[in-house]
Amino acid sequence: MTFKEHIAIARRAWKTAYEWDKGYFLSQLGASLLSAATPFVPIYFSARVVDALFDGAEAGRAALYAALAVGITFLLKLLEAALNAVKSAASTKAFQREGWSFAEKAMEMDILTAEDPETARLRERIRMESQIGFNRFYLFHCAAMIVSSLTRILSAAALSASFFAMDAVPLWARLGLLLGVVLTVALSAYAKRRETEINNKFHRESVGANTYYFSFFNYVKDLTGAKDIRLYAMRGFLEKRGFSEFRVFFESIKRASDKAMIWTLPVSAAGGLLRIGLYSALLFAAFAGGITVGSIARYAASVLLLLSGARDLVSALEREWMNHEYLARYFSWFDLPNRMKKGTLTVEKRDDCDYEIEFRHVSFRYPGAEEDALKDVSLTFKIGEKLALVGENGSGKTTFIKLLTRLYDPREGEILLNGVDIRKYDYGEYLGIFSVVFQDFRLFPFPLGEVVAAGREYDEERVTESLRKANFGERLKDFPGGLRGYLYKTFDESGVEISGGEAQKIALARALYKNAPFILLDEPTAALDPESEYEVYSNFNAIAGDKTTVYISHRLASCRFCDKIAVFDGGRIAEVGDHRSLLEKGGKYEALWNAQAQYYRENGGEA
Numbered sequence: 001m002t003f004k005e006h007i008a009i010a011r012r013a014w015k016t017a018y019e020w021d022k023g024y025f026l027s028q029l030g031a032s033l034l035s036a037a038t039p040f041v042p043i044y045f046s047a048r049v050v051d052a053l054f055d056g057a058e059a060g061r062a063a064l065y066a067a068l069a070v071g072i073t074f075l076l077k078l079l080e081a082a083l084n085a086v087k088s089a090a091s092t093k094a095f096q097r098e099g100w101s102f103a104e105k106a107m108e109m110d111i112l113t114a115e116d117p118e119t120a121r122l123r124e125r126i127r128m129e130s131q132i133g134f135n136r137f138y139l140f141h142c143a144a145m146i147v148s149s150l151t152r153i154l155s156a157a158a159l160s161a162s163f164f165a166m167d168a169v170p171l172w173a174r175l176g177l178l179l180g181v182v183l184t185v186a187l188s189a190y191a192k193r194r195e196t197e198i199n200n201k202f203h204r205e206s207v208g209a210n211t212y213y214f215s216f217f218n219y220v221k222d223l224t225g226a227k228d229i230r231l232y233a234m235r236g237f238l239e240k241r242g243f244s245e246f247r248v249f250f251e252s253i254k255r256a257s258d259k260a261m262i263w264t265l266p267v268s269a270a271g272g273l274l275r276i277g278l279y280s281a282l283l284f285a286a287f288a289g290g291i292t293v294g295s296i297a298r299y300a301a302s303v304l305l306l307l308s309g310a311r312d313l314v315s316a317l318e319r320e321w322m323n324h325e326y327l328a329r330y331f332s333w334f335d336l337p338n339r340m341k342k343g344t345l346t347v348e349k350r351d352d353c354d355y356e357i358e359f360r361h362v363s364f365r366y367p368g369a370e371e372d373a374l375k376d377v378s379l380t381f382k383i384g385e386k387l388a389l390v391g392e393n394g395s396g397k398t399t400f401i402k403l404l405t406r407l408y409d410p411r412e413g414e415i416l417l418n419g420v421d422i423r424k425y426d427y428g429e430y431l432g433i434f435s436v437v438f439q440d441f442r443l444f445p446f447p448l449g450e451v452v453a454a455g456r457e458y459d460e461e462r463v464t465e466s467l468r469k470a471n472f473g474e475r476l477k478d479f480p481g482g483l484r485g486y487l488y489k490t491f492d493e494s495g496v497e498i499s500g501g502e503a504q505k506i507a508l509a510r511a512l513y514k515n516a517p518f519i520l521l522d523e524p525t526a527a528l529d530p531e532s533e534y535e536v537y538s539n540f541n542a543i544a545g546d547k548t549t550v551y552i553s554h555r556l557a558s559c560r561f562c563d564k565i566a567v568f569d570g571g572r573i574a575e576v577g578d579h580r581s582l583l584e585k586g587g588k589y590e591a592l593w594n595a596q597a598q599y600y601r602e603n604g605g606e607a
């Protein structure tokens with residue numbers, strides 16, 4: 001990092017600190033100032049007490065000094081405790097604020113970035129580094145350390161200045177001690193730098209293992225895996241799998257801390273030597289009659305405090321500088337680019353809902369993949385049309401919907417809405433025209449009504465109507481708590497653990513409530529029982545109304561009534577047409593259709 005970059009990062013960090021957690025910062029600063037200054041009160045007064053006793057002054061004066069020492073210390077401690085209380089409340093708020101900022105960024109991030117393993121690694125490294133104290137809050141810690149060490153240095157210098165000016169100790173000894181202080185400080189600064197470098201290297205190298213560690217525990221703890229673990233007796237297997245990785249991780253922790261430990265030895269040795277020198281000089285001066293007995297304690301304490309103050313100051317400055325490297329990474333999370341959100345055009349709100357979508361020679365490849373998931377796909381569909389996407393698993397149907405909803409942008413070609421490249425539209429507005437249910441949809445554990453409306457305020461009648469259309473009407477009648485009843489038990493003990501099919505119906509209701517002109521459904525009935533499936537399909541026209549619908553289905557029978565069927569094969573659209581024309585064509589669709597029809601015939605059913 002260049003000097004300029006260091007300064008830029010520091011400025012950004014302080015600015016963020018000011019905006020996010022002023023209270024936390026100020027209370028921490030105040031508390032460390034007090035905690036640094038307080039020890040000097042007894043140091044100062046105890047010397048006065050001892051001297052008063054030795055001088056043969058009346059006992060009252062010594063008692064007064066003692067009382068002042070106790071009283072002032074007590075008051076300062078009280079104030080420090082109050083500041084610490086403020087700090088601890090403010091820190092909770094500051095951590096919350098930080099957590100939410102991370103979440104906000106994650107929510108806004110391009111899906112492609114969010115899915116990129118590098119993004120997960122970056123997040124993990126920041127999390128790891130924050131846990132061991134680096135990053136934004138370390139900034140405060142360093143600042144507090146700088147303030148407290150400066151306070152200590154100033155007060156210790158004031159108390160020990162007369163020692164260094166004292167003739168009772170030979171000049172060479174005084175200079176020697178001063179040099180000792182400087183050298184010890186330099187040595188400990190160097191040691192601190194080495195230690196930080198060792199830790200830095202360790203963090204860089206252990207991100208992978210650490211990510212494994214956390215993901216592994218999450219998997220093992222996660223209740224959704226509980227059944228599989230029991231039924232396949234996976235405990236021993238998991239233990240072996242996990243511990244072989246952990247061993248590597250723990251060994252590298254140990255290696256790093258052993259290396260860092262080595263550097264504490266010369267620093268302690270230098271501190272010890274300095275102490276011996278200091279006490280010898282003080283005793284020498286006392287025997288020579290140059291200082292009082294009370295002053296021995298005062299000088300010894302204040303010179304040692306001067307040493308520790310200077311050591312802490314250098315180390316705080318050093319660590320603050322080092323921390324910039326962590327901070328640069330920290331901020332790089334917030335700087336991850338959002339490429340999707342460049343468009344500005346408003347999407348026409350047409351009463352006639354006259355929209356037309358066109359895929360023009362669209363190709364797309366997932367990051368790191370060897371092959372395109374979509375290859376030169378061209379397709380047009382108009383408002384009001386019912387389009388079905390069929391084809392084998394992995395043939396690109398879901399990717400098609402993800403591109404249409406701009407979760408990703410094409411690698412080649414373009415997608416047009418009413419003749420305009422969809423990238424030119426305002427992202428949020430564009431998403432607003434779609435009601436989507438993906439296969440891996442997620443329902444949040446909130447009250448049913450809020451889940452369907454995706455909001456706190458909702459129109460009860462419309463929510464009920466959407467649930468009814470999604471075939472959840474009967475269940476709603478006996479749903480505990482009605483629309484106010486919670487889904488799942490995450491946030492409410494009386495929440496309802498719904499089945500996969502029920503979840504799918506609620507997800508469909510959420511899409512209907514949004515009331516967007518396009519409805520996109522990825523296998524909307526995969527989890528439904530045959531009866532519900534039949535209901536959904538036979539009501540499909542009522543459900544979709546005049547909306548444009550695109551849906552992926554493996555039940556070809558349900559596609560029969562669509563205006564258009566696009567058959568996907570290996571990332572390409574192999575055929576497009578309606579049911580009848582595709583059957584007559586005798587291609588891929590006919591083959592798929594016959595395979596299913598045969599299954600139904602063999603099972604005595606009807607295709």
Ligand code: ADP
Pocket residue numbers: 115366367369373391392393394395396397398399400568
């Ligand atoms: P379908 O919906 O027809 O089953 P998909 O569109 O989900 O197929 O997948 C098309 C291809 O893209 C498959 O080969 C799949 O493995 C691959 N694919 C899907 N999602 C990802 C992803 N997030 N990263 C990499 N490859 C993916």
